[in-house]
Amino acid sequence: MSLTPEQKKLVRDTWALVAQNIDHHCVVYYKKLFEDHRELLDKFSFYDANVSFEKFVASPELLNQGRKTFRAVGTAVNNLDDVDKLVSFLLKLGERHKNYKVESTQYPFAGEALIYTLETGLGSEFTPEVKKAWTLVFSVVQDNLIKGMES
Numbered sequence: 001m002s003l004t005p006e007q008k009k010l011v012r013d014t015w016a017l018v019a020q021n022i023d024h025h026c027v028v029y030y031k032k033l034f035e036d037h038r039e040l041l042d043k044f045s046f047y048d049a050n051v052s053f054e055k056f057v058a059s060p061e062l063l064n065q066g067r068k069t070f071r072a073v074g075t076a077v078n079n080l081d082d083v084d085k086l087v088s089f090l091l092k093l094g095e096r097h098k099n100y101k102v103e104s105t106q107y108p109f110a111g112e113a114l115i116y117t118l119e120t121g122l123g124s125e126f127t128p129e130v131k132k133a134w135t136l137v138f139s140v141v142q143d144n145l146i147k148g149m150e151s
Helices: 005-019 022-036 038-043 053-057 060-078 083-100 104-125 128-150
Strands: none
Touching: 005 022, 005 060, 005 104, 005 128, 022 038, 022 053, 022 060, 022 104, 060 083, 060 128, 083 128, 104 128
């Protein structure tokens, strides 16, 4: 992994701030993802086109999904120093995403939503250095999820 010790510290420190209000950030993340990419809604088995967008993003099912997503992010953050464990986790997660019909071209959308969520959630703590560190982390995450999907 090409993150410096300082970048790893930035990621851990900012994640600790986000984790203090994880449910809020889960909602922000998925709301942004779906506002920008409505075509992804059908990837979620609990999506009902007859329910308003506002109700869907406030649903307990989506909050549960957000918690799973952010748990995975937390696992990545917690394993920044153990690349083998991190890569193994991400490859398995990517393999599971095959079942959800996720396409490799859609991962950047998740990265954009994550950066947006961090930026809005961290405010002035979201510096250019923090953005760069998180962008590097997501690059590693994305690359290994795609490898897992393609295995």
